[in-house]
């Protein structure tokens with residue numbers, strides 16, 4: 313049952329991080345209009361199951377008036393509202409208060425702040441630490457997202473129960489992360505990648521909706537398009553086993569995707585997401601209804 317909608321307010325970001333699975337950058341295209349936000353909120357309400365709305369990106373603070381109005385509207389119709397931000401603009405305590413206080417007055421309940429080496433290297437005090445402390449003072453639920461670069465653990469005895477090398481760090485190997493972060497990681501045979509490790513594709517509890525109307529089950533895997541069909545209908549029509557990408561994934565993980573779609577893979581990949589993403593990138597033109605937008609695959 314879908315209880316959360318994450319609105320990708322914009323694909324634009326002030327950063328261009330190596331681990332970004334949406335390939336966001338200052339040049340990225342795609343930002344919601346206020347009319348589109350209201351449309352998605354209306355559709356979310358109609359589902360009868362959605363309780364939480366998150367605004368994220370890209371960097372949602374880049375479009376502050378839009379974010380503020382979106383939070384106001386979402387909260388006024390009864391959703392609990394959160395944001396995911398790198399705290400763009402929180403350059404001092406006073407500035408952070410100036411940015412955050414109106415959002416709280418508009419109904420913001422959760423604030424998830426990215427603060428890691430990808431965003432701020434090793435700066436001890438940065439916009440994220442400032443915003444974190446200000447949000448705590450305002451007593452809203454605040455979480456710090458700290459993603460580390462993936463790296464193999466140093467000792468050869470660090471193997472998991474299946475005998476695979478353990479890779480540390482929380483970066484997901486999709487999007488730009490595949491281009492930038494897989495070098496030097498230990499590789500495994502693709503045949504062993506028989507399960508999707510992170511997403512409940514059978515019964516998703518949250519989806520992402522982007523400015524092009526795409527409803528994402530995992531970044532770049534599309535359930536439907538809310539500009540073409542209502543969210544309620546997209547959800548009721550979704551049968552995982554019939555979805556050309558999610559069907560194979562639930563039947564046998566990324567390895568099954570390779571088999572059912574007749575792909576010739578490399579022999580080894582860093583993990584399940586690396587294989588899944590690489591296969592999808594190869595077949596994107598054939599399955600354009602289910603794999604979109606091209607920019608999250610680093611393609612034009």
Ligand code: SF4
Pocket residue numbers: 486507508509510511530531533561566584585586588589
């Ligand atoms: S295996 Fe594929 S669907 Fe599952 S989390 Fe990784 S990229 Fe997403």
